[in-house]
Amino acid sequence: MLFQFNRKREGAYTEERKSRTEHRPIEEATVPEYLMFPLAMHIGAPAKPTVEEGDYVKLGQLIAEKDGFISANIYASVSGKVIDISDQPTVHGKGPCITIKNDYKDVRAEPLFKQGEELSQKAKLALIEQAGIVGMGGATFPTSVKLSPPPGKEIDTLIINGAECESYSTSDHRLMVEYAEGLIEGIRVLVEVLPVKKAYIAIESNAHESVAVMKKAIIEHDHIEIRELETIYPQGSEKNLIKTLTGREVPPGGLPADVHTVVANVATTYAVYEAVRLGRPLTKRVTTVSGEPIKEAKNLWVRIGTPINHLIDECDGFQSSPGKMIHGGPMMGRPLTSGQVPITKGSSVITFLEKGDIVPAERTPCIQCSECLNVCPISLQPIMISNAYENGDIDEAEKLGAMDCIDCGNCSYICPSKIPLLENIRSAKSAIRARKEDK
Amino acid sequence: MSHSIALMQEKLLNTPAPHLYSKRKSSWIMQQVMIALVFPTIAAIYFFGWHVLVMVALGIGSSVAFEYLYQKWKGIDITISDYSAALTGMLIGLSLPVTAPWWSIIVGSAFAILIVKQLPGGIGRNAFNPAVAARVMLKVFFTPWITNWVTPQPDVVSTATPLQYIGNFSRAVPEHMGHGEFPGLWDLFLGIGLGGNVGETSKLAILLGLIYLVGRGIIGLKIPVIYVTAFAAIMSIYGNFSFTYMITHVLSGTLLFGAVYMATDYSSGALTPDGKKVFALGCAILTALIRIVFNFPGGVGIAILIMNGFAPLIDKHFASRIYGHKKRPAQEHS
Numbered sequence: 001m002l003f004q005f006n007r008k009r010e011g012a013y014t015e016e017r018k019s020r021t022e023h024r025p026i027e028e029a030t031v032p033e034y035l036m037f038p039l040a041m042h043i044g045a046p047a048k049p050t051v052e053e054g055d056y057v058k059l060g061q062l063i064a065e066k067d068g069f070i071s072a073n074i075y076a077s078v079s080g081k082v083i084d085i086s087d088q089p090t091v092h093g094k095g096p097c098i099t100i101k102n103d104y105k106d107v108r109a110e111p112l113f114k115q116g117e118e119l120s121q122k123a124k125l126a127l128i129e130q131a132g133i134v135g136m137g138g139a140t141f142p143t144s145v146k147l148s149p150p151p152g153k154e155i156d157t158l159i160i161n162g163a164e165c166e167s168y169s170t171s172d173h174r175l176m177v178e179y180a181e182g183l184i185e186g187i188r189v190l191v192e193v194l195p196v197k198k199a200y201i202a203i204e205s206n207a208h209e210s211v212a213v214m215k216k217a218i219i220e221h222d223h224i225e226i227r228e229l230e231t232i233y234p235q236g237s238e239k240n241l242i243k244t245l246t247g248r249e250v251p252p253g254g255l256p257a258d259v260h261t262v263v264a265n266v267a268t269t270y271a272v273y274e275a276v277r278l279g280r281p282l283t284k285r286v287t288t289v290s291g292e293p294i295k296e297a298k299n300l301w302v303r304i305g306t307p308i309n310h311l312i313d314e315c316d317g318f319q320s321s322p323g324k325m326i327h328g329g330p331m332m333g334r335p336l337t338s339g340q341v342p343i344t345k346g347s348s349v350i351t352f353l354e355k356g357d358i359v360p361a362e363r364t365p366c367i368q369c370s371e372c373l374n375v376c377p378i379s380l381q382p383i384m385i386s387n388a389y390e391n392g393d394i395d396e397a398e399k400l401g402a403m404d405c406i407d408c409g410n411c412s413y414i415c416p417s418k419i420p421l422l423e424n425i426r427s428a429k430s431a432i433r434a435r436k437e438d439k
Numbered sequence: 440m441s442h443s444i445a446l447m448q449e450k451l452l453n454t455p456a457p458h459l460y461s462k463r464k465s466s467w468i469m470q471q472v473m474i475a476l477v478f479p480t481i482a483a484i485y486f487f488g489w490h491v492l493v494m495v496a497l498g499i500g501s502s503v504a505f506e507y508l509y510q511k512w513k514g515i516d517i518t519i520s521d522y523s524a525a526l527t528g529m530l531i532g533l534s535l536p537v538t539a540p541w542w543s544i545i546v547g548s549a550f551a552i553l554i555v556k557q558l559p560g561g562i563g564r565n566a567f568n569p570a571v572a573a574r575v576m577l578k579v580f581f582t583p584w585i586t587n588w589v590t591p592q593p594d595v596v597s598t599a600t601p602l603q604y605i606g607n608f609s610r611a612v613p614e615h616m617g618h619g620e621f622p623g624l625w626d627l628f629l630g631i632g633l634g635g636n637v638g639e640t641s642k643l644a645i646l647l648g649l650i651y652l653v654g655r656g657i658i659g660l661k662i663p664v665i666y667v668t669a670f671a672a673i674m675s676i677y678g679n680f681s682f683t684y685m686i687t688h689v690l691s692g693t694l695l696f697g698a699v700y701m702a703t704d705y706s707s708g709a710l711t712p713d714g715k716k717v718f719a720l721g722c723a724i725l726t727a728l729i730r731i732v733f734n735f736p737g738g739v740g741i742a743i744l745i746m747n748g749f750a751p752l753i754d755k756h757f758a759s760r761i762y763g764h765k766k767r768p769a770q771e772h773s
């Protein structure tokens with residue numbers, strides 16, 4: 001309490017609901033008959049299909065290639081036949097998908113390189129790009145782009161983000177506990193690619209098990225350091241992580257590279273290991289399927305393209321009826337209404353919430369408690385922006401920093417009067433953007 | 440059996456994030472402040488008798504009634520269930536001496552609710568703290584009736600309060616006051632043998648209330664601590680670093696009650712983290728000034744009201760620097 005005296009809290013102690021999955025080993029999910037691969041499962045330009053309806057594809061074969069600098073390759077996660085390329089439900093609404101009918105033979109394509117080959121620094125970076133690796137914590141920004149900063153923005157700090165701050169989510173945690181060696185190899189690859197001297201692994205202090213395992217795993221690696229962080233939401237957001245670990249602040253509208261930092265998520269780092277050491281493209285990931293309505297909450301190795309319905313079956317279905325299905329966690333995730341939506345590279349957690357949990361109490365007038373200011377990780381005044389927006393004063397909303405909001409949801413979460421602060425701020429942002437485009 | 444979500448998906452809600460909300464509600468917060476006021480209420484009953492309960496009940500009852508009637512008359516939403524009016528009434532009841540006539544409580548409530556709170560638009564929109572405004576108004580206009588200070592039972596006689604002896608440019612604590620000895624520090628702390636407004640007599644009870652409020656996360660320590668320490672520092676310097684002089688000032692009058700229950704009011708105080716510090720500092724300086732120079736009853740109330748008036752300006756100026764920006768918003772856009 002005392003140490004909060006001067007310091008702003010910069011986050012909220014949101015409810016933690018990880019207990020159902022945090023001690024449960026990751027299981028291999030069975031593979032469905034049909035898998036869907038959205039061409040836009042990353043930030044940037046959608047990938048361009050390299051296969052046609054009727055083609056036979058192998059597990060690990062390229063099915064869509066990156067289109068432009070910010071884009072990413074997509075690989076088949078099973079062997080079988082391409083039966084359809086059309087618009088299907090995805091996390092971001094309906095969008096073009098390649099559908100593959102699984103032949104259950106798992107015939108493998110050639111690895112990305114021959115084992116035993118010496119790889120140059122350039123070749124390693126190229127492999128990361130080729131393997132289709134994107135930020136797997138949910139941001140899905142192409143990793144190779146992060147690793148090749150423009151001149152003048154040389155990277156000196158690498159942060160491995162193991163701060164899984166959303167409640168329910170434990171996929172990164174389990175990966176650290178069970179796959180520490182591969183992860184360390186992944187970090188070594190990143191250090192070989194980037195000219196950094198030090199890599200930090202950031203873990204929230206509540207994840208005792210992963211802290212302990214990782215500490216053991218890094219004993220022989222002097223250049224890797226574990227940083228235990230306070231368990232507070234949104235500890236895992238890039239901007240906050242960079243500030244906490246380096247004291248630097250990403251400038252408005254900027255990228256981590258602007259402050260000479262690269263942040264890579266734990267799952268991403270593991271994918272880097274598989275690509276550069278084993279020659280495997282990104283075709284599977286660990287996804288937490290949890291929430292009270294789920295009967296057996298689990299962490300699963302999931303082939304990318306698996307529809308969520310299939311994972312619900314993997315978890316023995318529901319024990320109570322869900323009110324919301326969320327791609328991501330309860331603070332920032334996207335609500336879904338179709339179980340046909342497939343798991344993609346950025347699907348770290350699928351959260352189900354009970355009806356009683358999701359309906360906010362009635363909105364009442366703001367009592368000026370200043371809680372929304374206290375929990376805003378980037379020190380905005382959410383209620384002032386919200387008021388400005390509701391009064392139609394877009395200018396004021398912009399002056400108050402609406403564009404800097406990182407959509408963490410803390411303000412709406414904490415508000416005792418249940419004012420839709422983030423919703424208003426988002427609307428203010430669109431209004432500001434729309435106005436800019438008009439000019 | 441298939442567990443497919445297909446059958447249920449029509450019923451899934453797709454409102455945007457965040458999908459969970461904290462359980463805290465505004466009305467709960469108001470209740471907590473009322474609970475924290477129970478400590479001084481109990482102390483007041485102990486020192487001044489059951490009449491205190493009548494005062495508190497009268498305050499709550501009339502405040503709630505005025506809010507209800509006003510909103511009914513205006514045809515707007517009735518908000519009495521948010522406990523905010525009840526809290527104002529409780530504060531008014533505790534803000535007066537035990538001799539205050541019953542009508543003064545009702546006049547105070549009417550002023551607080553109708554003029555200070557509802558006129559600008561109701562909860563959260565009032566620039567001034569309704570309860571504080573009411574007590575200052577009563578002190579200014581009805582002084583003969585309500586600053587008729589009394590010491591507690593058994594023999595209720597009009598006396599002066601310690602403050603009248605250490606204010607007004609006096610720089611030391613006298614040994615006597617009126618007919619009796621000047622109260623000891625321990626008596627001041629516990630509230631033994633003191634006159635004054637019923638709620639602020641026992642500093643111990645106020646501290647218990649503070650612990651409750653901070654423990655529940657209703658208020659932070661920032662405002663009370665800065666208010667009291669800054670005030671103590673000024674008084675130390677003015678009193679030639681006499682500890683007794685300083686601590687007597689801190690323990691006298693409304694200072695602690697005001698620092699815990701009044702300066703921390705959400706609606707009338709500052710919103711921004713640094714604004715709160717400036718706000719508390721301003722309260723301290725003004726309180727000291729009023730006590731030293733004017734010897735005016737209700738110095739704490741006036742100080743807080745003046746700072747209430749400045750709160751929006753303070754917030755505008757001291758709004759936090761946003762992550763990644765170089766300056767505070769006020770300086771960036773000037």
Ligand code: SF4
Pocket residue numbers: 375376377378379380382404405406407408409410411412421422425
């Ligand atoms: S204003 Fe934006 S960044 Fe701040 S708490 Fe709200 S959602 Fe998070």
Ligand code: SF4
Pocket residue numbers: 365366367368369370371372373383414415416417418419421
């Ligand atoms: S948290 Fe809600 S009630 Fe409190 S100041 Fe912000 S908007 Fe107002």
